[in-house]
Amino acid sequence: MKKPNLLPLPFHYFLKTAYICFFLSVLNIPLLAQSEGIKISGTVTDTKKEPLIGVSILLKGTNKGTLTDINGKYTITVPDQHAVLQFFYTGFNREEITVNKKTTINLIMTEAIKELDEVVVVGYGAMKKRDVTGAIASISSETIEQRNAISIADALQGQTAGVQITTGSGAPGEAADIRIRGTSTFEGGAKPLYIVDGVPFESIEDINPADIESIEVLKDAASAAIYGSRSANGVILITTKQGEKTRPRLDIRYLKSFSTLSRKMPKANGDERRYYDRVRRELTGGVNGYDIKDSLAFFNNQDIDLQDLLFRTASRDQVDLSASGASDAFKYYLSAGFLSDKGIMVNSNYNRFTTRINTEYKPNKYITLGSKVHLSFAYKNGISEDGVLNQALERPSYWAIFNPDGSYVPNISSRRNPYAVAMDDVNKAQNYRASIYEYVEVRFNSKFKFNTNIQGNYLNDRSQFFRTTPQLSTEERSTGRDLSEISYDWANENYLSYNDKFKYHELNVMVGNSVQFWGRENLNIVGLDYTTDMIYTLNTASLFDTKKTYTRFYRHKMASFFGRASYNYKGKYLLNANIRFDGSSRFGSSNRWGTFPSASVGWRFSDERFMRWSKRFLSDAKLRASWGITGNQEIGDYDSWQLYSPNYIYEGVSGIAASNLAYNGLSWEETTQYNIGLDLRMLNNKLRIVADYYKKNTDKLLCQVEVPKETGFKTMRKNVGAMTNEGFEFTVDYDIFRNKNFSWSVNFNIAKNNSIITQIADGVPFYKGMDEAIYVQQNARLGEFYGYKYLGIFAYDESNAFSDNWERLTPVFSNGTFTGKYYLGDKEYTGTVQQKKSSDGSVLKGGDVDFFDTNGDGTINSADKTKIGCAQPDVFGGLSTNLSYKGISLYISFFYSLGGDVYNYAEAKRNKFSYDGATPSPDAIHNMWTKPGDIAKYPAPINKEHNRLPPSSFYIEDGSYIKLRNVKLSYSLPKNWIKPALLKAATIYIYGNNLLTFTNYTGYDPEFSLNTGDPLTLGIDQNRYPRKREYGFGVNITF
Template sequence: MRKHKLFFLFIFVFATAIIQAQIRVSGIVSDQNNDPLIGVTVKVIDTNVGTITDLNGKYTIAVPAGKNSLEFSYTGFTTLRMPVNNQAYINVTLKESIKQLEEVMVIGYGAMKKRDITGAISSISAQTIEEKTPISIYDALQGQSSGVQIVTGSGAPGEGSEIRIRGVSTFDEGASPLFVVDGVPLDNVDNINPNDIESIEVLKDAASAAIYGSRSANGVILVTTKKGERTRPRVDVRYLRSYSTLSRSMPRANGDERRYYDDIRKQYLVGGDYLINIVDSLAYITNQDLDIVNLLFRPATRDQVDFSVSGASETFNYYMSTAYLNEKGIIVNSDFDRITSRINTEYKPSKSLTVGSKVQFAYSSKNGIDEDGVLNSLLVKPAYLAILNPDGTYIPNISARRNPLAVAMTDVNKAQTYRASMYEYVDWKLSEKLKLNSSIQMNYYQERYQRRRSSTQLSTEEAGTPNSGSRDRTLINYEITNENYATYTDTWGDYHDVTAMLGNSINFWGVERLNMLGMNMTSDIIYTLNAASSFDARNTSTNMSRSAMLSYFGRLTYGYKGKYLANFNMRYDGSSRFGKDNRWGAFPSGSVGWRFSDEKFMRFSRQVLSDGKLRASLGVTGNQRIGDYDAWQLYSPNFIYEGISGIAASNLADRNLGWESTTQYNGGVDLVLFKNRVRISIDYYKKLTDQLLAKVELPKESGFQTTRRNVGAMTNEGIEGSIDFDIIHKTDLKWTVNLNVANNKTIITRVADDIPFYRGMHDAIYVQPNARLGEFYGYQYQGIFAFDESNAFTPDGQRLTPVFSNGVFQNSYYLGSQPYSGVVEQKKAANGDILKGGDVDLADTDGNWIIDLNDKKVIGCAQPFLYGGFSTNLTYKNLTLSMMFYYSLGGQIYNYALARQNSFEFDGVTPTPYAIENMWTKPGDDAIYPVPKKSEHNRLAPSDFFLEDASYIKLKSARISYRIPGSKLEKVFLKGVNVYVYGNNLLTFTNYSGYDPEFRGGGDALTLGIDQNSYPRKREFGFGLNVNF
């Protein structure tokens, strides 16, 4: 009994000690307006003890013995730490966070608080980039900013993309925005490692971009790379491994289907009875049934290793990284290797002086394929024809049928690039108000491209003749820029904030080119030009060009109480690329903002409206991305007449050539709701581009084919918006969602001499004044004539039905359900021949019963109605799921690849199984496709039959990651480990029949939406490991 009393006494004393050791702290957390904050995370520092505030902003937490600090954190507000000091009741007021309204954004020649921005700017963080596991900046940007389209030309490894910000603002040159990476202007960012990026800012309106003047007509994208943080030295190692496959397969006719097609085609080519293509069991070459797709396409891999070291002290910070990427293509003999290295350093020898350096080097090697030769040969090659001999050697091309595997494996298409950039700068703080900045930027780029056609690809008629060729091309670009500017910042009283900036810039560009074409190669093993027996003089040349630009720029910003805001920019550029009288261009812009949420009359809304701002801007930007000497008379030594070389004029001078300018209006509203849980931004804009720079055709008697002129005008008008939700924000569970959407309409308002012109394959795109960009111009498909007599219409265009009895035409017709005895009209081809059974029935829009060019009309448009992205991020404790969708709704695609395959205009092409099954073979067939023979009118001419809906929704990326916290890794000297699995291009919801509705189209800004059968996109699955030391 005594033992039991002692035991209970011990328990009582121990429990009392524990209770006394713990301190229960309660309180209320509110904002600066004394409104309670719901869901604020309250934690005891250096413990796992935590709670959140209730609906009234109240909290209660037990603080263990030996702990004396609480941490209060909430989305949109500054994290606050408070000492306990034996207090039982602690009330806390949180201030708006730097990461939200006070976030500092890079704006070009400076930075500005997000709450003071009056232009249209969007920002993408390093965390968002990492969640997408991108290969390039283009992958990182897609779907993250409203009004930004990423247009990919090909799915080949290392293939670049193009970016469109608020539509297209030019005809030919410079449709992509200007990239500025750590102060260095770049036109190409293929070799930038996404893991080095700290943030990306997209300057969309003129008020934001005009500070870059003549290079900003298509917007500006500012890329800031990482720097060291004030911690102990940090080492990050990342490894990624992925596996890729063809995202979508196309139906392909087997050997028997192709033989059937050949037999029908021969019947109509030769005439007579149905011809049977007998299979010779001993004929190895023509007795196959190959799945050539499986021979050409393969599972592919991607390996990526990143290593970085960073750190900082009071006077010095550094970030150094090296990365290696190896990406295999899903088509054999295609791959991409990239090595990047970066060193960012900053030194402060005194409080007033900062010296910095940012240096980057990149090397890449791309082995490509001849996409036209491989993919279009795949359409041509019958499945019954062998591509390999029994000994494994390639079978030569048979007539026009190229061997796609031989093209892929023996062609050489190799591009090697070297890039080095350097940004050296000095910041000198003369006083608390005045700061000087001086920098020198150097950028060097070299590319060597080698192309060879092997003799293996010669046809059987050419076998044994050494007429293969090899091309060797070298391009060198370099740029040197010096910029100097001063920034003055002052505050008058408590209400007036003024910032003024004034500076100048000097740019110098140089380009050198070497191009050589060797013919009659003596060896397939040696593809360098020393194996060439001869050279093509017209395609062998060297040249160089130089250009320069001198600029002056300035900015003035003013804010009153943080409520009334104004921003004015001016840039004055002089370019050597234009004529003497047009070298200088002025590019002004201005914007104003009103923070209406701070007005007294809006106090009633503070429970809902955390921040509200109206914005308006107007400005002018320019474009000078043309040839260095387009305005000058040029002479070329490549003129050859009767075997004698000489010098002749090669370019017609135009001293009136001047700036392409874009005037842009923008109005927007920014809203922050429910204590920063919902953030909305909406913008309306209109861009008026004038004096468009484009090449125009000249009369033959001029002696020149084209010249560059200021010839046209166009407008872009649209509305865009984004919304961010912090749906759940608890200690262990967080869920955020982002949605952005944009609508843009591009109208061409003027062309050269007001004369419409065509672009694209078979003139599919019609460019005319007061019409939409990307309009398809072609015929209207109305079916296939079942009989010769089916080509019958009333004079007013109504279709007649022929009457048959026992298969014999009764020389009579029905109009609907009634007999018809009037005049019968018949459609004719352009050569006057009457169209017969099996021919395509096209609409006779001009009513003259002749199907010719006059019957073509606008049949569709490539421009989408809506496009944008949707992303979600769900975190439970240390487990995170992130997904990003991209969509494009509306618009059409001209499926030229399918038109070429199923038009039956080419003897060697293999149609799809569906076309073979539904082609017209005999009178009376209710067919979808015509008789398999060449027609009197070109079936390849664009028609709405091959026009398809371009709408799609894609699950672009998904990632599941688990973070092992540093507290569990201290024994192995690690700060953190993150493991993840991910997928890219996982799902596509679309009605389009081609490989992928997401592609660039033709070769310039005008030829949108034409699918020419480029390298397909891949579907990728992978895993990764990030380790922090």
């Protein structure tokens, strides 16, 4: 029986005429006239004999065609029996049928497995990508390999909308700062939760990207809430490779690269520095500025740009080996990797050894046993960034670095020899990790299965620091430090899953529980007065600093119950719900348990009957909406407890005293997030669009609150803050062209996030960061810079003149002599002349900085601070393209950040003019005020506090940038070339990383993070280790 048309008749006809005909005409795909040729009719169904609505049927070689109706039926007229019909439908294989003598052609279309069954990993399971109702982004192993990534951050940067990745610095082995949809905490830790093969990781720098099969980023609460109290900052799921059911294979990859400094900072040479000294002496009457009596003295007769000594051409070697295979019962993947990364700064390097053993065994169809083991060792040799880079730029170029006998020049005027510090300082770190994940899956039948696993991590970190005696000032003591830390955790998870399909319905239910334990032990020993610089081990220390030497132990536990249910009807109407209950020992007994629910819905409106007109160009379309609550528990293990410290000394007597106030009301940070999304696939899946809008409200923020002095403490931790994050994300993938020999694809993503602080403790604003540049206040954006607004430099003493309404006056001079007259605009001013004063009450003179008087009282002080910038970017994202012709492939990727400001603290510090040992920048020397009448950018080079009031808007710069991140040209050798060598595949390639940066920023690099662990401080450039420009080649071989 024919199914009734559920739409009202007039609307039904309106759709047929206004939509189908209109869009087909726009697309230049008119329906065939039915009055000539051979009339063909039939029905199109799927493998379950269900009719397929809106199948596109085209006459090959023309733009003429038709669509199947609600019953899967169609009629089309073809010119003759040689005509060929093409059938297209989203998620199904394309079909072609020659008419011959047939007048009825019925077709059963088969599903395209790659599209319909492509899955993404979610918490405690996987699901079809097309059925996802949350905001999940996925990165494949192919994309990771294209980028030659040496870390997870490298693989993700610029690839995923809404994920902002800033590499901390260019130092080898440096961790990156990863933010998913902004910052949602004050002090509770802002990094996402990392899950590697089911095991939570605190850091992911020691994961070899060559082992990764896929990376999923869970961005919204509906996706992340299954991880409860640890998921407020998003979740990154990393799945490593497993053997495939093919013949055993051996993969070998080798990369070699060379790198140089990508950008050199301008530094004053010897002549410029001598000119600066001369002007400084003249303006201060000889009080400041070096007066070099002997111009031929070896120490003062050099011209050295220390950047030429500190930076070098470095190299990187990377070797990855893997063996894999599978049978019906057994899978295996074994790998080993070695990375040797020499830094572009002398005496800096990073070595990493990794190995992975993934196995899975199925003794029968009911039981699966698996094991995933990860082992790594990393060794890093670094430098003191601030003690080297800033001192190198500030040190007078005419000062020698080496004595005539070749030894290092020692510490002079509290200025260390930067090259000696870089070469002789000991700054080493070692990291050992072992991670294990053992699991069992019992499949009772096709619907029920039970999973259990035991997992754990063991980390042993050790860092050593020692500074040699020649680089110490007279009041400093030789100091060494040896810090060892052992961290370990284990967990047991158990969950039962039910999956069922009946007619048009699909239901999935999962319930489970977990118990987890974390422990940490550290030992810090600080030695003093070493007997020799040749040996930096603690046995050469004369004594120990007992105030800084300690051992500490930390423990915390968590128990959880969780569940998920998902339902879909015909793949058209999708529902999903998650819930998790977490109980943590970090919180007091009254708030130990937290509940974290989420829900999401999806509507595949492209499958609706009224959308069948769109099938020719709209392959798939889905609306998504979600809501959920996630949490953050990243605080100290004992912040809610009363703690006591044994380091209390009173009148020379040691004792024990309280060091922390107990607060039983301490609770979780909670983030409530809303998300609306749209997924589109168009033009037979060639064009794919994902768009999301979200809003996150975070409250109960954990932060330190001042307490009455009578308690004997300054602060205690409480839940008092709140923030919001709001933004959008947009991603488009377009296969511009694709056939057997040539393909060209493009990916573009863009995101905007706005982080606003809505509540702080007692509503009292406070400053953060270097020079207290960041101002934290309610109802303001995160990362706002507050300081003094720079207006210019007073050319004359008389230039500091303003009307009684504080309008700027213009002094009148005749032959260089002030006439005593002022003009206001084009008229002579005869009223009262007012002058600005510094905070000490002195009148500002020629050569002083003219700052904006915010409150109009005539005195420039802290009350005149105002907003001068914001570190948050307006938008950020990435662009990549991949062209392939036969065996040749070209991959290019960019990433960008537009609109954020940077406080160039390093340059402000260099140009303070406060002491003789620091050399200003060449720009400052050439544009400083030297005499009355100078139109200058910089003040007079004298030691005056007013002129260096921090932060100044003069040093707030546009931090926008676009970076050419990767270029890779590869060639896959033809099969007939490599077959005699018993090779399955071989690819050779050349590549470049960080090749170009388009920016107006004057520092080393506008991309940096502070590595302070403070989420509230951002955008303050302290001259961290610069990034390198890298060129290399590589080869991949498969046996």
